[in-house]
Amino acid sequence: MESVTILNNVEDTNIEELETVTIRFAGDSGDGMQLTGTQFSNTTAVVGNDISTLPDYPAEIRAPAGSLPGVSGFQLKFSNHDIRTPGDEPNVLVAMNPAALKVNLADLEHGGILIVNTDAFNENNLKKAGYETNPLEDGVLGGYRVFKLPITTLNRAALRDTVKLPPKEIDRCKNFWALGMMYWLYDRPLEPTQQWIETKFKKPEIQTANLTALKAGFAYAEAAEIFTTHYRVRRAAIAPGKYRNITGNEATALGFVTASVLAKRPLFYASYPITPASEILHELSIHKNFGVKTFQAEDEIAAMCAAIGAAFTGSLGLTGTSGPGLALKSEAIGLAVMTELPVVIVDVQRGGPSTGLPTKTEQADLLQAMFGRNGECPVAIVAPATPAECFQMAVEAFRIATKHMLPVIYLSDGYLANGAEPWRLPAMDELPKFAVELTTNAEGFHPYNRDPETLARAWAVPGTPKLEHRIGGLEKEDTTGNVSYDPENHMHMVLMRAEKVARVAYDIPDLEVFGEPEGRLLVIGWGSTYGAITSAVEEMQHRGKLISSIHLRYLNPFPSNLGEILGRFDRVLVPELNLGQLALLLRARYLVPAVSFAKVKGKPFKIRELTAKMNELYED
Amino acid sequence: MSANANIPTNGGSSPVPPVKLTRKDFVSDQEVRWCPGCGDYSILAQIQKVMPELGIKRENTVFVSGIGCSSRFPYYMNTYGFHSIHGRAPAIATGIKASNPELSVWVITGDGDALSIGGNHLIHTIRRNLDINIILFNNRIYGLTKGQYSPTSEFGKKTKSTPYGVIDYPLNPLSVALAAEATFVARSVDTFTSHLQMTVERAMHHKGVSFVEVYQNCNIFNDHAFEMFTERGVRDDAMIEIEHGKPLVFGKEHNRGVRMRSDMHLEVVELGNGVDESGLIVHNEKAPDSYLAYMLARMESPDYPVPIGVFRDVTKATYEDMLAGQIKTATEKMGPGDLEKLINSGDTWVIE
Numbered sequence A: 001m002e003s004v005t006i007l008n009n010v011e012d013t014n015i016e017e018l019e020t021v022t023i024r025f026a027g028d029s030g031d032g033m034q035l036t037g038t039q040f041s042n043t044t045a046v047v048g049n050d051i052s053t054l055p056d057y058p059a060e061i062r063a064p065a066g067s068l069p070g071v072s073g074f075q076l077k078f079s080n081h082d083i084r085t086p087g088d089e090p091n092v093l094v095a096m097n098p099a100a101l102k103v104n105l106a107d108l109e110h111g112g113i114l115i116v117n118t119d120a121f122n123e124n125n126l127k128k129a130g131y132e133t134n135p136l137e138d139g140v141l142g143g144y145r146v147f148k149l150p151i152t153t154l155n156r157a158a159l160r161d162t163v164k165l166p167p168k169e170i171d172r173c174k175n176f177w178a179l180g181m182m183y184w185l186y187d188r189p190l191e192p193t194q195q196w197i198e199t200k201f202k203k204p205e206i207q208t209a210n211l212t213a214l215k216a217g218f219a220y221a222e223a224a225e226i227f228t229t230h231y232r233v234r235r236a237a238i239a240p241g242k243y244r245n246i247t248g249n250e251a252t253a254l255g256f257v258t259a260s261v262l263a264k265r266p267l268f269y270a271s272y273p274i275t276p277a278s279e280i281l282h283e284l285s286i287h288k289n290f291g292v293k294t295f296q297a298e299d300e301i302a303a304m305c306a307a308i309g310a311a312f313t314g315s316l317g318l319t320g321t322s323g324p325g326l327a328l329k330s331e332a333i334g335l336a337v338m339t340e341l342p343v344v345i346v347d348v349q350r351g352g353p354s355t356g357l358p359t360k361t362e363q364a365d366l367l368q369a370m371f372g373r374n375g376e377c378p379v380a381i382v383a384p385a386t387p388a389e390c391f392q393m394a395v396e397a398f399r400i401a402t403k404h405m406l407p408v409i410y411l412s413d414g415y416l417a418n419g420a421e422p423w424r425l426p427a428m429d430e431l432p433k434f435a436v437e438l439t440t441n442a443e444g445f446h447p448y449n450r451d452p453e454t455l456a457r458a459w460a461v462p463g464t465p466k467l468e469h470r471i472g473g474l475e476k477e478d479t480t481g482n483v484s485y486d487p488e489n490h491m492h493m494v495l496m497r498a499e500k501v502a503r504v505a506y507d508i509p510d511l512e513v514f515g516e517p518e519g520r521l522l523v524i525g526w527g528s529t530y531g532a533i534t535s536a537v538e539e540m541q542h543r544g545k546l547i548s549s550i551h552l553r554y555l556n557p558f559p560s561n562l563g564e565i566l567g568r569f570d571r572v573l574v575p576e577l578n579l580g581q582l583a584l585l586l587r588a589r590y591l592v593p594a595v596s597f598a599k600v601k602g603k604p605f606k607i608r609e610l611t612a613k614m615n616e617l618y619e620d
Numbered sequence B: 001m002s003a004n005a006n007i008p009t010n011g012g013s014s015p016v017p018p019v020k021l022t023r024k025d026f027v028s029d030q031e032v033r034w035c036p037g038c039g040d041y042s043i044l045a046q047i048q049k050v051m052p053e054l055g056i057k058r059e060n061t062v063f064v065s066g067i068g069c070s071s072r073f074p075y076y077m078n079t080y081g082f083h084s085i086h087g088r089a090p091a092i093a094t095g096i097k098a099s100n101p102e103l104s105v106w107v108i109t110g111d112g113d114a115l116s117i118g119g120n121h122l123i124h125t126i127r128r129n130l131d132i133n134i135i136l137f138n139n140r141i142y143g144l145t146k147g148q149y150s151p152t153s154e155f156g157k158k159t160k161s162t163p164y165g166v167i168d169y170p171l172n173p174l175s176v177a178l179a180a181e182a183t184f185v186a187r188s189v190d191t192f193t194s195h196l197q198m199t200v201e202r203a204m205h206h207k208g209v210s211f212v213e214v215y216q217n218c219n220i221f222n223d224h225a226f227e228m229f230t231e232r233g234v235r236d237d238a239m240i241e242i243e244h245g246k247p248l249v250f251g252k253e254h255n256r257g258v259r260m261r262s263d264m265h266l267e268v269v270e271l272g273n274g275v276d277e278s279g280l281i282v283h284n285e286k287a288p289d290s291y292l293a294y295m296l297a298r299m300e301s302p303d304y305p306v307p308i309g310v311f312r313d314v315t316k317a318t319y320e321d322m323l324a325g326q327i328k329t330a331t332e333k334m335g336p337g338d339l340e341k342l343i344n345s346g347d348t349w350v351i352e
Helices: A034-046 A100-108 A123-130 A153-161 A167-173 A174-185 A191-200 A204-225 A250-262 A280-286 A302-311 A325-338 A366-371 A389-404 A414-418 A487-507 A527-542 A562-566 A581-590 A609-620 B039-054 B070-076 B090-097 B111-117 B120-127 B174-177 B193-205 B232-238 B292-297 B317-333 B339-343
Strands: A015-018 A020-028 A050-056 A070-077 A091-095 A113-117 A145-149 A228-233 A241-247 A266-269 A293-296 A317-322 A343-349 A380-383 A408-413 A420-424 A470-472 A517-526 A547-552 A555-557 A570-576 A595-598 B060-067 B078-082 B104-110 B131-140 B184-189 B210-215 B239-243 B256-260 B266-270 B306-313 B348-351
Touching: A020 A034, A020 A174, A020 A228, A034 A050, A034 A070, A034 A174, A034 A191, A034 A241, A034 A420, A050 A414, A050 B292, A070 A100, A070 B339, A091 A100, A100 A113, A100 A123, A100 B060, A113 A174, A153 A167, A153 A174, A153 A204, A174 A191, A174 A204, A174 A228, A191 A204, A241 A250, A250 A266, A250 A280, A250 A317, A250 A343, A250 A389, A250 A408, A250 A414, A250 B339, A266 A280, A266 A302, A266 B090, A280 A293, A280 A317, A293 A302, A293 B090, A302 A317, A302 A325, A302 A343, A302 B090, A302 B120, A317 A325, A317 A389, A325 A343, A325 A470, A343 A389, A343 A414, A343 A420, A343 A570, A366 A380, A366 A408, A366 A555, A366 A581, A366 B120, A380 A389, A389 A408, A389 A487, A389 A527, A408 A414, A408 A527, A414 A527, A470 B070, A487 A555, A517 A527, A517 A581, A517 A609, A527 A547, A527 A570, A547 A562, A562 A570, A562 A581, A570 A581, A570 A609, A595 A609, B039 B070, B039 B193, B060 B070, B060 B090, B070 B078, B078 B090, B090 B104, B090 B120, B090 B131, B090 B317, B111 B120, B111 B131, B111 B174, B120 B131, B120 B174, B131 B193, B174 B184, B174 B210, B174 B292, B174 B306, B184 B193, B184 B292, B193 B210, B193 B306, B232 B239, B292 B306
Parallel strands: A015 A228, A020 A091, A091 A113, A113 A145, A266 A293, A266 A317, A317 A343, A343 A408, A380 A408, A470 B078, A517 A547, A517 A570, A570 A595, B060 B078, B060 B104, B104 B131, B131 B210, B184 B210, B239 B306
Antiparallel strands: A020 A070, A050 A070, A050 A420, A241 A420, A241 B348, A380 A555, B184 B306, B256 B266
16 A cells, blocks of 8 residues: 555644545446546646546447446546556545446455445346345445445435436436545545536536536535545645646647657648547647648558658658557558658557457557568667657657658557646757758759768658659669669668668667666666556665666667666566567567566556566565 | 648749650650560550640659559659559558649559559548549559459459459449549540540549549450450440540441430440431530449440540549648638647646
């Protein structure tokens, strides 16, 4: 249990100060739990706590009501200090029906607070959730602090005289009732959600109904003397600045718009809808006033090809997908490698193989990104570590792609995509500078003239007089770009394409070690496991262990100082949400006996799982 | 600030180049590597001949192709060119045209490239009505892979991969294009040089997607594929050149016509003996619906004269114009993109 209770009884005799709280809202996918969680998060961010969130929703849009597959959850952790994960186990579980209880109870910490909507615990719902007896009555909840509230009834009673709406509409407001109750319990203001309701719901009756439900929940919690205590989490000491709460997908989209402005090249985003990447398409399609063109293609292949076509004309060619889509794009990515065009491919990884677990997170596309194409076909690979960091890595992806004239794969995942955290907004002068120049000079022009430093070829685009040239997927002679079947030339070009990617290493920052520069154990992560790994390593360091960590945001090429850092530690542990893909690359490249710690459950690492593994290795 | 400022355009100058280009200006320095006697040579020559007449600059022209014999085409044009991957040329062309609508974009494809591996891209690119020109070289065979049947090969045909005959039914490329709501649909023949030139010119001048099927002889793997109706001796009786506003008359003596029976079937009639042109179908390529074009496209040898010409030529807003229109509207409404404002949007708070 992470939360520490300090009973210092300030101001309010019934208020208890906590450092950190983890709450999970769970209900039917039609119960509005994502909305409830998002509203709680935004309000919590506004009052100055550090926060980290993780929605967990089913792949089915509306699985049968009350069923186990239909359970939708939203977990958030907030704190008075810097936090990096949405929490291992919730301290509080709000379960709107028996199925939600069944799916989530095992995660609730021992002695945790459990709030249930008793109205939903009827025979039918119990049966759908697979309960033979009512868990509210049979004693299985003995280890928790249980609050049984007839939320549906209380909500109906509150709204009955206020609005004239059909019962079904009234019942739909019960998530706001629950939210209001939670706002009282955790001492949050109602205003941010009130404002949100006022702008979101245009129909006066619906607006009134939701506002009334929110206030009624708050008032009930305050007056009904069910909760003897409520809780306060003081604001966190966060770096000064202006903040907003942002998900990884939103940050990714904003990063690409920013790249377009910085590079002064138009952004062209081609994509086929796929979970969990679709929000990037939705978000980018709004920003047309930046000249952003979005194209919903007929399939993944077309999206990749359209991005290549756009890059050929001088746009920032971008496509986004998840693992199955990356598989479909492979051949065309090869074309982008061959034609040396600057495209960026976003892969928001999800559970695989095949259709797999569309809404769950995983990191098992690393080797696909590295090697999943025919021929010797290297690309650069970057991976953001946190939701907010998606912004800068999106900019970085295009900086590399345009400077080095090669495709870049950007590996996000479902956890980053849907998870949210406060983002300190960068000032305009903090943004990276990168200039992109198109070739216009016809003197001595050849399409594969190269920059001596980066080996990037000239970016000469249609519309430029006297630079007419042909490119394509056939092997070409260096410099001229003419089709060539010459054996020596082929070897030369294969090495050239590899060298181009290798030279990106001179253009990316060195790794920084978290902790002592040498020691007994080095933990290496990449992508979305940053929060859990860093928190776990920090905890071990506090316990006096000589453990350090590094986090890879650049996976191809690796940062130049990686090998040297590896040499300074006795042992290397690589936790990944796959069966050891980075570990495989590290062993192959650096001949280190890296130990893989694999988890493939569609869920992120828990801090506790990582500290246990570190202990095991450390003591070994 | 708008990120849109640096799209290369033709500089706002007149679309007609100041110096009249000739066919030679469109010939690249690459040696043509099709088999001697291939129909592709003629198509290349006609397009190179027509290009100077079209009033587009070389630098504003892009030829995009997929994979197959026909797809070598861009290498031989002294314009911008992209020899891409199998079936994907329409998708690449979509990215090119949508990104820079100033460009004249041509897709060169074949029956396998467009209708088999690239079938999905073909129909969706057509339905979006980008202003691009798709020229499909139909030789009814896979040439580059040395003689397997294609989606347009005749039922029963014996090929390398079908020694006992083809057992899947062929597609009619024009039917596919019409079903995908193409706004310009035409057919010509590799050896009919002036007709082919005229067809390519009309395709170019059509604003919106143009789909042109060209019967192209593969003298190695499917020789004489179209001879039974294109041969000089039989052509007049076996083919019909359809023209807008004109009755469907054909035959050496202009003595035959096509009319519609009461059960909606087309029939071929002999003119004379009380049958005159007034009962014949009058071609209307501008018809808002595509029923007539579809019926004409279904006329096949030997029951009907094989039609060539423009089947359909109608106008609809293009994808790239509507995309630009949405950007214009959004910019008018929200103002040009302001990055600082964008980053600072949403619910923000300040930590002192």
